[in-house]
Amino acid sequence: MQVTYGLMVVIGLVSYLAWKRSELQSRLLLNPYETYYQKQYWRLLTSGFVHNGPLHLFLNLFTLYFFGAAIEQIFTIFFQEQGILLYLVLFFTAIIVANVPTMLKHKNNPRYNSLGASGGVSALVLAFILFDPLRQLCLYLFICLPGYILGAIFIAYSIIMGRRGRDNINHDAHLWGAVFGVIFVLLLRPSTVIAFLDQVFLK
Template sequence: MEFTYGLMIAIGLVTYFAWQKPELHRKLMLNPYNTVYKRQVYRLFTSGFVHNSSIHLFLNLFTLYFFGGAMEKIFAVHFGVLGYAYFLLLFLTAIIVSNIPTTIKYRNQPHYNSLGASGGVSALVLAFILFDPIQELCLYIFICLPGYILGAIFIGYSIFMGKRGKDNINHDAHLYGALYGLLFILILKPSTLESFIKMVF
């Protein structure tokens, strides 16, 4: 889990130092207006390394710990040494890709901001489900369901809440991060879809 630990440490440290310097925090988060019109495209990436609260940070690191470690092992089994590079590529590019729809959607709203590693984390969760769909996953400890059911609920919920848009959570980043995770695996290893179908049905 060396790479998972490395990501966790990097996210934790960047978030902590950004909390000490509010101006840095503002510069690192995703602001679609500045990203598009001031060409600050780096925000698509750096926003994945800052969080707005300790709870927000904990939830993302907690999920990254479990699914990052699992995906490191899965990638190593299927792709050998290259698996670790694919693992990092999936997580880091998912942060960028998951932020693109939000950037397009809110590009004309100068005061809209978004931040957090949720896009990358969501990609890892759905990638894991694609490899092991019948593994039971627990939501809030008490609700445990097979991964493929929980994954479908997660995607449906993200679509619904993204359209509703009445809270401060970037559900679009969750949705597109999850979909990107599925697409990444299917391009890298198309046979995963066949094994997924066999395990589920």
């Protein structure tokens, strides 16, 4: 799990430095207008390393700690020496892919900004659910459901809230990160879907 811990340290350090230097945060966060029209495409990735505040950072790192470590271990088992590389590709690519719809949706709004590793973290959560759908996952520490049910609720919630757009949360990034996590695993190991269905329907 050393790679996961390394990711946590880097994300935490960059977020902290960005809080201290507002110009750094402005340079790294996702501003769809500047990303699209000024071709500052690095923002699609670097926005995953900055956060809005300590609580935002804590929630993403807390989730990364559990699900990132689990996926790192699972990938190492299934893909051996390529596992760590594939794990990093999943996480970083998920951040980028999750941000692309936001860039296209808000590219004409210079005042819109988005930041956080939620797209990558969502990909890890849904990837984990594919491998272990019956594992009890807890929301807010007291609502515990099998992973496949919680994953379905999460996706439905992200779609609904993304359409409403009434809060400051980038639900589109959550949704597309989650979808990418599922697609990534199925492309790497198609037999995962058979194991998933067997566990869910033949439990």
